[in-house]
Every structure is written in C-alpha cells, then in structure tokens.
Amino acid sequence: MAQRQPLPPDMFDELCPSSLLPFRFGDKWAALIIRCLEDGPRRFSELRVPLQRVTPKVLTQSLRRLERNGLVSRTVHAAPKPAVEYALTPLGRSMLEPLKTACMWAAEHWDELLDAREQDPAL
Amino acid sequence: MAQRQPLPPDMFDELCPSSLLPFRFGDKWAALIIRCLEDGPRRFSELRVPLQRVTPKVLTQSLRRLERNGLVSRTVHAAPKPAVEYALTPLGRSMLEPLKTACMWAAEHWDELLDAREQDPAL
DNA sequence: AGGGGCGGTTACCTCCTGGATACCGAGACC
C-alpha cells in the first residue's frame, strides 16, 4: 500500500457541512417524518398513525424543528374544516435521495450489523 | 394529484432497518472516524489530530461502539513498538458510499439550511 | 532508574432528548 498521508489537523475545522450533518441529521424521528411526507402533505393526526409510539409533544417538537430548518412547511386551512397540513419543501424533498441511499445500505447490511453485535455480547 | 394512500400503521414496525438506522447512525463522532479511516489503518493518536476536540474518553467510546457494530477493527501490534491500529472492516468500508452521498447533500444545501434558520430567529 | 509517549481509564458533572401523563381551546356536530 502506498504511504498514507497524515491526517490534517484542520480536516474537520469549523462548520464544515460534511463534518456536522451527515448521519446525525435531525432528531430521532426526523427521517421517518420526511418519509411519511414523500407522497404529499399529511395532517398531524395522519402522521400519528405510522408513528404510533411518538407522543404528540415529541411529534410537535420534531415538526417544529424540521420547519425551522426549512425542510417542512406547515399550513393551516381554516375552511371547510380546520386542518393543519405538513408538506415537504423542495429542500426537504431533495433530502429523500440521500435518505434512500442510507436506507438501502441499512437494509442490505442489517444482518451483518446484528451478527456483529451478537459475536460480542459484552454490552 | 392522485389520491394518496393513507399511511399504514405498521409502516415502521419493529426493527425495520429503514426505520432505525438512517441518519441517526452511531454517535456524534462515528461518521468522522469512518472518514478518517478511509485511506487505511490509523493509530489512536493519529485520530486525535483531526478530531482535536474529542477527548480520549469519548474517542475510545466511539471506537468501541464502532468495533461492537463490526464497522471497525482494532489490532494490537506488540512489536517492534507497541501500537494499536484501527481499520475499517469491509462492512465499515461499505458505509463510505452512503456517507458520501449524505456529505454531498449537506455541502450542496448548506446555504439553504443556514438561510432557513436565519429567517426564523425564534430559536 | 528516570522520563516520555502511547493508549487509554476513572470519577464527576451537565445538558438535552425523549417519554409519560394530563390538560386545553377552537370549531363542528347533535
């Protein structure tokens, strides 16, 4: 193997996007919410169906954060019935691609991950 | 737009890979460590160079966790000098691809993310 | 035999996330 370069001290300096974001994106439920919105706007109570174990407080928190980061939009419809719809913004939609790449990796290697854990039962 | 399907309650049931892993992978430093190991094995003190702000305790924690999950291997060389080398396993190496996809997304949309936060100064 | 680098460990503490539970206000409906 060729001689490797030493790792530069400034490799991850500052707010480098590649150092902060990937694979630590959002909170626990953010990715799932984005996938729920893939097919179009959804209402609060619609989201609670697949995300059964998310309490309303936490769901609100997640949605607010996604809104703040410009990935999701929140629209209140007064008529005919009061309703709130959450939808992906273009930015949110652009995130579907890397999200799916990650999902595919996870699906492909899920067994290996489980195996590794079982081979080392120490926690 | 065509009528959307309602979201199924079992959409994220159980340990579905796509629900657990993507974008919440590992701890705070896991992704950075993996990128540091891309070019070959590295020693503990080598990793501390780019990851300046990681204390030894936390770095050890991260590495142990990556080892447990089968992404990184730890090898102790006794001779000629005592040294410990961390390297990517094939599984760890397979993670580089989705990781880079995520990095590219972050780099492309970094400005938009910052903009969104500034438009909504409420926290 | 003393010092220094390597590769950690230990104890302690803080903050944030996320969960449980209960409550609530505005409209629509009966």
Add this chain to the structure above:
DNA sequence: GGTCTCGGTATCCAGGAGGTAACCGCCCCT
C-alpha cells in the same frame, strides 16, 4: 348546551451522551 375530534400545551422526570480533569500502566530510550 354538551360533546367530539383535531391539534396541540404544560409539567415532570429519567437516561444517556458527551465534556472536564486527573490519573495510570506499559514499554522504550537514554
């Protein structure tokens, strides 16, 4: 006017992630 659903809030709390600081054993080198 009472009640139902929708879309949340308010409060409290526990666990874990991650940071700080100090210490440590081993081996090599001189």
